[in-house]
Amino acid sequence: MGEPMRFDAEIGAGMAPAAARPGAATGARAPRVVAIDLLRGLAVMGMVMVAYAGGWDDRFTFLTHASWRGFAIADMIFPAFLFCAGAALPYALRRREGQGRAALAGHVLRRSAILVALGVFLNLLPGFDVAHVRLPGILQRIGLCYAIAGTGCALALRRDGLRVGGLVAAIAVLLAGYGALLLAWDAPGCGRACFDSAHALPAVVDRAVFGVAHLWPWGRTGDVVTYDPEGLVSTLGALVNMLLGVAASVLLMRSHRRATLTAIAIAGAACLLGGLLLDPLMPVVKKLWTPSFALLSGGFTLLALLALMRLVPPGRAAPAWTRPVLAFGTNATLAFVGITLIDTVMQLPLGGAGSAHDRLAALLARAIPEPRVASAAYSALLLLVLGAGLWQLYKRRIVVRI
Structure with missing residues (x-):
């Protein structure tokens, strides 16, 4: 098999390195946090189960997003992926810190541009209808968040690493600033602090900047x-989740002691509670990524990370049962591209008999009496097909990096 390729942790497309140089507080090398890789893998797997259903009208409740206000387990998937992308940043920057801040920032911006371009390209499939292509998207949001957070971290990087206090301050500014914008916005026909799908500030800005023809075709009011x-203004909220990942990773690179884990647990609980308490003033709305949603989902992700760290403590080898999940986590960006391509092919029309998606979904519906199980079985089959390819890469320690 030869010398294995080193796993990379950048932009969620790879594992955290086996060791990282410590901050000033430690003299030992920090062991790899497998729990971050597991969290990323679970997020990718959850995304496939939620976003690629056999029948959209026949889904389990836990596989559906909140229609507007409120939250569901499915709403925690994308925030977790952003968190993991942020958690990869300190490792990526530390490996290149000798290049200088300008070179680091350039490296971050190049990767971000590739992510945005890749997201737009995938949205063009299969017909390359430029006049109606959706310009925002999941990869575009990750790329934009990565550009802002990564550039900021590159410029703020010191010899002893990033400062948690500075990250916390940035998160606080984002929450307060975005919240103030939403509350101060005086929407025509709706008034101040409008959070509906037509008049909220993010919706108005996206229509003005992109045009209706280039927005998500299912983002409808009536x-x-x-x-x-995944619009522009709401990216301010999504940045909070990425910076929470950066902050958690900085702490864990320095120490895995009980005090550090306790601090992360307290932060997670505080975020979760803060999001719920903010809801009456600023409703939890994922599609606007409101500050309350950013806090709630960020707290959920922090606590989920700690739970996974209890299952697989830092520095220990990954148990056998985790390896299928790690196969998704180590090539997360490739997994997203792969499932998009698979779905694109499945949705292509096959003469007058519908698409491959329709045929397979109908076959499963006939074989499985419970419609929700049949719909989930379709998603699970796609997950197995995608996982089979990712498993081959994982066994060979191959990571496809952008």
């Missing part, structure tokens, strides 16, 4: 497209 869940 029968009219009015918003995009």
Whole structure:
């Protein structure tokens, strides 16, 4: 098999390195946090189960997003992926810190641009309809968040690493600033502090910047497209989740002692509670990524990471049962591209008999009496097909990096 390729942790597309140089507080090398890789893998697997259903009208409740206000388990998937992308940043920057801040920032911006371009390219499939292509998207949001957070971290990087206090301050500024924008916005026909799908500030800005033809076609108010869940203004909220990942990783690179884990647990509980308490003033709305949603989902992710760290403590080898999940986590960006391509092929029309998606979904519906199980079985089959390819890469320690 030869010398294995080193796993990379950048932008969620690879494992955290086996060791990282410590901050000033430690003299030992920090062991790899497998729990971050597991969290990323679970997020990718959850995304496939939620976003690629056999029948959209026949889904389990836990596999559906909140329609607007409120939250569901499915709403925690994308925030977890952003968190993991942020958690990879300190490792990536530390490996290149000798290049200088300008070179680091350039490296971050190049990777971000590739992510955005890749996201737009995938949205063009299969017909390359430029006049109606969706310009925002999941990879575009990750790329934009990575550009802002990564550039900021590169410029703030010191010899002893990033400062948690500075990260916390940045998170606080984002929450307060974005919240103030949402509350101060005086929407025509709706008034101040409007959080509906047509008049909220993020929806209005996205229509003005992108045009309705280039928004998510299912982001509708009634029968009219009015918003995009991965739009520009709401990226301010998504940045909070990425910076929480950066902060957690900085702490864990320095120490895995009980005090550090307790601090992360307290932060997770505080975020979770803060999001719930903010809801009456600033509702929890994932599609606007409101500050309350950013806090709630960030707290959920922090606590989920700690739970996974209890299962697989830092420095220990990954148990056999974790390896299928790690196969998704170590090539997360490739997994996203792969499932998009698979779904694109499945949705292509096959003469007058519908698409491959329709045929397979109908076959499963006939074989499985419970419609929700049949719909989930379709998603699970796609997961198995995708996982089979990722498993081959994982066994060979191959990571496809952008």
